[in-house]
Amino acid sequence: MAAEPSVRSNAYIFYTLATVSFVETSVPEFVETLNQMYAEDDEMQGWLRDTWLPEEVEHGRLARDYIARVWPEFDWHPAYAAFLDRYKPRCDVQYMRPSLALEALSRCVTETQTAMMYRCLESFMPTEELKQMMHKLSAEEVGHYRYFRKTFDRYNAVEQHGVIRRLRTIVARSELVRDEDLAFAFExxxxxxxxxxxxxxxxxxxxxxxxxxxxxxxxxVEAAARMMFKPLETGAWWRDRPVRALMTFMVKRQYPQLASEA
Ligand SMILES: [Fe+2]
Ligand SMILES: [Fe+2]
Structure with missing residues (x-):
């Protein structure tokens, strides 16, 4: 399928697909770390190997193939190697969250944020092919969120982290998505x-x-807040207005562009 000329000259689409291709392709680096952490959990290891890894790698491949077709003069492999040099040390087990429940929670954050981003991009993209790609990616990220959410609930039944601890984990991880994952990929x-x-x-x-x-x-912004803090949706307190107002405030702090809308 030939891409429309408007796509080739659209810088934002290039930078978006290239960051997607780098971050998604690097998932195997991360699976090793998660396997170390969840070494006792056969079910989790099976899912990481049979579902998560192949789906994320496929996301990377789809974006990379599109780039190769539309911007063939971009030298993807050495650019990816430069990204990995900076990014790989950050996947080390020492940078993971201090418990299995909190690590699963921080995975939930990454999955909801990517689902949210791909959903917006699906609406934004100018061609049917790119819309379909983003639709597939976002649907699969929602599936990943569900699995990590189940894992979080399973471990948190024992670890019992309260709302404040969970909130802190969510905010810290979402800042890393922006300041490390995407920033390193862009460089x-x-x-x-x-x-x-x-x-x-x-x-x-x-x-x-x-x-x-x-x-x-x-x-x-309300919908963004709902998605970002989905992993906190337990109990009636979540439906309280003040709690929702706090969530919205935090999303606006993180994405100042959204704040200007209010
Ligand atoms: Fe993905
Ligand atoms: Fe994912």
């Missing part, structure tokens, strides 16, 4: 071209700004 994107880029190079700040605008356009 090499202007350096590995065999011929000039078919668009003006974009800075990280501009990329963040446009991403915020895309979210603002396609996902109301």
């Amino acid at each position: 090499p994107l202007n350096d590995f071209w065999r011929s000039p880029q078919p668009f003006a190079p974009m800075t990280w700040e501009t990329f963040l700004e446009i991403s915020g605008d895309v979210m603002k356009q396609y996902m109301p």
